[in-house]
Amino acid sequence: MKLFLSLGLFVFSLFISFKTFAGEGFRTHYSPAGALTGEAAVVLNDRPGFFGIMTGSFINTDQLNDKEGNNAANQSVYIKSFPSIATLFQNATGSNTLSVGQAFTQSQRQVNLIGGYVSLDSYWGGKLIGAVNIPYANVSRQVTATVDPNQIAQLQAYAVANPGIAANVNNTIRALTSQAASLAASKSGNAEGLGDIQLTGAWSHFNGVNTKYVASFSVTTPTGTFNENYPVNIGFGYYTFLPAMAVIYQEKEWTLAGRASYGYNTTNNSTSYKSGDFLAVELLGAYRMAAWANIGVNVIQFNQLTADSFSGAVTSISTTQSPGGLASLLGTSVPIDDGQKTTFTAISPFVVFPLPSVNSLLTFQYTFMPVAKDSIHANFMQARLTTRF
Numbered sequence: 015m016k017l018f019l020s021l022g023l024f025v026f027s028l029f030i031s032f033k034t035f036a037g038e039g040f041r042t043h044y045s046p047a048g049a050l051t052g053e054a055a056v057v058l059n060d061r062p063g064f065f066g067i068m069t070g071s072f073i074n075t076d077q078l079n080d081k082e083g084n085n086a087a088n089q090s091v092y093i094k095s096f097p098s099i100a101t102l103f104q105n106a107t108g109s110n111t112l113s114v115g116q117a118f119t120q121s122q123r124q125v126n127l128i129g130g131y132v133s134l135d136s137y138w139g140g141k142l143i144g145a146v147n148i149p150y151a152n153v154s155r156q157v158t159a160t161v162d163p164n165q166i167a168q169l170q171a172y173a174v175a176n177p178g179i180a181a182n183v184n185n186t187i188r189a190l191t192s193q194a195a196s197l198a199a200s201k202s203g204n205a206e207g208l209g210d211i212q213l214t215g216a217w218s219h220f221n222g223v224n225t226k227y228v229a230s231f232s233v234t235t236p237t238g239t240f241n242e243n244y245p246v247n248i249g250f251g252y253y254t255f256l257p258a259m260a261v262i263y264q265e266k267e268w269t270l271a272g273r274a275s276y277g278y279n280t281t282n283n284s285t286s287y288k289s290g291d292f293l294a295v296e297l298l299g300a301y302r303m304a305a306w307a308n309i310g311v312n313v314i315q316f317n318q319l320t321a322d323s324f325s326g327a328v329t330s331i332s333t334t335q336s337p338g339g340l341a342s343l344l345g346t347s348v349p350i351d352d353g354q355k356t357t358f359t360a361i362s363p364f365v366v367f368p369l370p371s372v373n374s375l376l377t378f379q380y381t382f383m384p385v386a387k388d389s390i391h392a393n394f395m396q397a398r399l400t401t402r403f
Contacts, residue, residue, distance in 0.1 A: 043234045043254035046360035047381045047394050048314045055269035055300030055308050058226045060132050060141045060218050064403040067128040075120040075392040083387045099186050106172035113162035124151040140219030149209035155246050159198035203245040209238040224264045232256040242284045251282040271298040290320035308366040318355040359385035374401040
């Protein structure tokens with residue numbers, strides 16, 4: 015199977031095909047879909063020349079998870095933050111916290127155009143690879159927030175039992191429900207445009223038998239639009255530096271591979287927020303089915319090593335919310351209490367079809383997240399066309 019299929023097919027380790035969420039606004043520059051992709055299992059030897067990859071992705075985010083990995087849909091807001099209604103609310107409900115039912119859905123459609131070059135000559139025993147990854151995305155987010163109906167009923171009953179202050183109680187009900195709905199609506203929206211461009215350089219050594227070693231360094235640049243006053247942003251507003259090392263081993267029809275990378279994020283100057291550094295480890299197993307397809311699975315473990323930090327002014331709401339709470343869900347840029355540390359496990363089965371007549375590969379992949387803490391919970395569908403020029 016002599017397709018170009020090497021494509022420096024370490025291009026697989028060079029790119030993050032699309033963006034997801036963690037860190038600031040639960041977003042990170044490392045994708046749960048992984049960088050160790052199925053194309054790596056086709057041919058180990060890197061063939062020199064230009065290559066291109068076009069990726070189409072659909073990402074469906076159905077919830078945000080708290081630091082325990084539970085759905086953070088229902089959270090509490092301390093009424094003591096609102097002195098004018100604190101006493102009234104506590105008398106009516108017996109509580110000093112307002113329970114808010116929340117829902118978060120987001121869909122993202124994205125196209126990535128990747129171009130690169132594999133060197134003709136070898137350097138220090140390996141080929142040099144350079145690539146650029148240009149994303150274009152459309153994101154649609156819907157946020158809802160509803161005050162606990164039981165607490166509303168308690169307030170209504172308190173108004174009936176105390177007619178002298180019934181007007182104040184009813185005004186409080188309207189204010190609470192209106193504020194929750196208005197805040198949620200202000201954090202819903204759509205965005206479309208160029209994302210954060212990633213530049214990658216790599217050194218790839220093939221031992222001539224069955225093993226390849228790849229060292230790479232990527233820089234994701236804040237080229238996408240970011241405005242702290244917008245509810246939805248395509249860009250992230252900061253740089254990410256990502257050194258990585260990978261090993262790929264083949265034995266007959268089987269391929270095993272592993273990759274480790276360390277991510278360092280700069281501070282977002284617009285928000286004074288710094289997403290913490292992270293470690294990502296990926297494992298891949300694949301099997302070649304005759305000459306018509308490769309099937310396999312990628313597993314990624316992402317752990318944020320340092321907590322998010324904030325160097326701006328801290329407000330009362332930033333210190334009274336939990337990491338999955340209303341403020342975080344609705345887009346606060348302030349880390350909560352001991353800070354957020356994203357952890358997730360993602361699993362991606364894939365199938366790769368060689369297309370020898372056009373010197374290309376066609377890959378289909380599905381990603382799901384069985385574990386997500388201080389993170390989104392999402393699933394991904396992706397198609398990739400890889401070709402050599």
